[in-house]
Amino acid sequence: MNVFDRKAKRLQRDRSTTLPNFEESQYVKEEIGYRTYDRLLDIKREFDVAVDLGCGLGYVSRHITKDTAKLIYQCEMSEKLLKKAEVSPEVPTYKLIVDEEFLPFKDKSLDVVVSSLSLHWVNDLPGCFKAVQKSLKPDRPFIGSMFGGDTLFELRVSLQLAEQELQGGISPHISPFTDVRDLGNLLNRAGFTMLTIDVDEVKSSYDDMLSLMMDLKGMGENNCVWTRRPMLHRNTIELAEKKYREMYSTEEGLEATFQIVNFIAWSPDPSQPKPLQRGSAKFSLKDIERIDELTKDVKSLEEELDKGLNPKKDK
Template sequence: MARMYYPFSRLFRNFSSSSCLKSNRGEVIMNVFDRKAKRMHRDRSAVMPDYKVYEYIKEEIGYRVADRVGDIKREFEVLVDLGCGRGYVSKHLLKDTVKTIYQCELSEKMLSQSEVSIEVPTYRIVADEEYFPFRDNSLDIVVSSLSLHWVNDLPGCFKQVFNALKPDGVFLGCMFGGDTLFELRVALQLAEQEREGGISPHISPFTSVQDLGNLLNRAGFTMLTMDVDEMKITYPSIYELMYDLKGMAENNCTWSRKPALRRDTIMAADAIYRDMYGQKEGLPATFQAIYFIGWKPHPSQPKPAQRGSGQMSLKDIANLADITETLTPEDAKKISDMLSNMEEDPKKT
């Protein structure tokens, strides 16, 4: 059901206007990543005959992101899969959750391989995450799985997503966290320091939970929910790990990267990796996933109670059982109704 052309031109904005630069005005953008190199990495991954062998992490996390979309008890008209890759999220979505899907991907070759939902009409768009192509207040939900950690202007990207969402729209996704591949990072730095007398970045700088929450809040999102999960994959040696990263198109694209690693440096890094982190089964590699969900404000959303309106002190929590016995039937019914409403609408939890 995938279509390379897309309808509803009212959803898309004209980049000749200055609207796409509003979030960047007066701000200094850290230009850390070479976006052309990252597109080249994805293009090269797309032409690998065995590219499906390297998708195990992105497939698993894409399924988990799609499962979180299904947990929201709502029917969305328009969903955008930002940085969709090969459709790791979109292909799991069903028509009782979403009516229309737009897959956005930096690499046209990888986008042509994207899998789509068997039930939901899906349209493919070649688009850069840093230049979100949708008009303000046009989308119901935006999802993103393991693509935003290569974005230079992350605050600007979040602000563009916020503007494109309708009031009470949701932004849901996953990014690699700061502990991702820390074993490989340490081994390469120590080996390079020993063999070459200095170090250079070989692993992408990843964000932390606190920084990601601050950026989402700064963009305007409310009712943030975040959780962290870790996956440990065991490899026979450092060579298989680095080759798999290349197959995933997750190899380094920072501007300050070195053009190549010396053979003796890689051998030393493998020895250090084994000495510091090695196990009987092989070399473990940590992939830390940060899942997040944020909402665009709307009057219907629950709001915090006014300061001073509480009727119970925190110091009385230890005596909660005794206090519960003294509740009037009316108060007990209010508490029961409140709990029932929270179960019916997970957004209020």
């Protein structure tokens, strides 16, 4: 099922590059891109081939050095955005126009794939994850970040209340985002192992609701859901602004929340550690307060058993 109009999203990203607030509205993507790069540094390996999927302005790959990768492919569906993307000063970089829903890479050809704040616009997310997993060599990481379900809940609630009051119904103005639990399930189903998922929040303040909406347009994050309404009526915006101020106003202005779901997933390999079998645990969680005492008892029993099996050990 197609939720997003991918052609509209490409056009939105193209047009964002011509807006006067384009550069200054990239603050969230620049911050999360650097954090994603920092997670890459936690993996003490040197990768031959790296892919920055949905690279935008090179939010991740611009930071990568020759100690981390030997070659980078920057992949972006918007040609105009790709032309503006910054590249690593140390690593040879190739720019490719690539739709995240149709990856062109051969099976087991990549050493690491990174993606920062791009995959939330993909219709077939399970298919995209599966394609990434097949493209990675065994025991290689997929490191990414996506907007989570609570992103821009303030704006969403304000618009819904205004439309419900004025028009007797609501339409989607904010993209539906992937839930944390769903993301883990999707990565597992795609064949990834050893998942690590955590959640961050970035909060910003705005003078008014239109300033927030203009920043979203500058990021290329305006709505592209197929069922979206073509325009917002002025009275709807005015009432939504009023409700926004009533519910989410702070001393700094109107607060906007960006929830970030970060993940690291690994392509499978026989050398990876396996989970213990069910029932093999030595202790129960209900005995956690007595863990020191129980550990001593287990060691004592093991020593007695060892002596019984090896009677000559004490002689």
